[in-house]
Amino acid sequence: MNVDYTKFATNSTGRTIFGHDGNNGYDLSYTDDNGATLKDISLKSLIGNTKIAPFITFAGNNTFYTAGVNTEVIKSTDNGVTWTQCTAMTAGYIYSIKANQTGRLIVNKSGNILTSTDGGQTFTAMGTGLPAYTAQKLDVTTNGKFFLAVAEGSTINPKGGIYYYQDNLSVGDIDEKNHPNLFPNPAKDFVNIDKISKNASIKITDSSGKLIYNSVSKNTNEKINTSHFINGIYFIQINDNGIITSQKLIIRN
Known part of the structure; x- marks a missing residue:
């Protein structure tokens, strides 16, 4: 060869x-x-x-x-x-x-x-x-x-x-047991995040990249108030012990 x-x-x-x-x-x-x-x-x-x-x-x-x-x-x-x-x-x-x-x-x-x-x-x-x-x-x-x-x-x-x-169109069943989970999504008054560690960094940006929310988790699940968010697409970035994930969040009030 x-x-x-x-x-x-x-x-x-x-x-x-x-x-x-x-x-x-x-x-x-x-x-x-x-x-x-x-x-x-x-x-x-x-x-x-x-x-x-x-x-x-x-x-x-x-x-x-x-x-x-x-x-x-x-x-x-x-x-x-x-x-x-x-x-x-x-x-x-x-x-x-x-x-x-x-x-x-x-x-x-x-x-x-x-x-x-x-x-x-x-x-x-x-x-x-x-x-x-x-x-x-x-x-x-x-x-x-x-x-x-x-x-x-x-x-x-x-x-x-x-x-x-x-990808929303990806084939097969994707194992998400070790990745943060967002629900409900689309959200209205709040969004829950579970499957995270304590002290995980959570940031939310809008579609323009502006930082809307910045906090550190106190538990293995978090409930974030989104009632003041305007309708649109946001991105939640989570840094959990060096593993960084970014997921899309939709707000519909």
């Missing part, structure tokens, strides 16, 4: 596509027999022969996405037979791409997190609920939940945390 294979993704029928990070970076390779034989997929017509496309992810429905540090995202909807370039995003370098099998694609581009749910035709920023630190590792679980490790600063004074995003 070529030594410059770096990333790979497998579809539901067993086809695995490998990305390159080296002299053959403008090509992908695929196997349908667990690696016994490999065939190349050329991307020269899209990215030329000087760029690399090591990142690869599967999005369900025969769709793969690939990208390189200095390329745009490229998509195949026929399990890698043909490829087309997605809409160009903001300037920067792609650090990683991940998709779940409901079709949501998330891209880490120069530390900015962007997402597409229409096959790469449009990309929107996902900064709400994230700190202004450098986004690092992006990954997705088999049940469709995205995780993002965010870090900045020195080893003496590190900042950041681990964030997750659960």
Whole structure:
């Protein structure tokens, strides 16, 4: 096997596509027999022969996405037979791409997190609920939940945390037993938060990013008065022993 294979993704029928990070970076390779034989997929017509496309992810429905540090995202909807370039995003370098099998694609581009749910035709920023630190590792679980490790600063004074995003359309049953739970949601006069530790930090921001609520939990469940909140979308960020989660809260009075 070529030594410059770096990333790979497998579809539901067993086809695995490998990305390159080296002299053959403008090509992908695929196997349908667990690696016994490999065939190349050329991307020269899209990215030329000087760029690399090591990142690869599967999005369900025969769709793969690939990208390189200095390329745009490229998509195949026929399990890698043909490829087309997605809409160009903001300037920067792609650090990683991940998709779940409901079709949501998330891209880490120069530390900015962007997402597409229409096959790469449009990309929107996902900064709400994230700190202004450098986004690092992006990954997705088999049940469709995205995780993002965010870090900045020195080893003496590190900042950041681990964030997750659960797509409303994600497949399968997601185990939430270890994550904070909000109810009711939509809320009116109050919202309850359980499955948290004592002294967990709780912050609520509105859709513009303005801090509305900032407190520390006194128990493993909290009841927050929201009767003075105006109708709209808010984001609750919880830092529980270094694990940071951000969830959407809807207020309907």
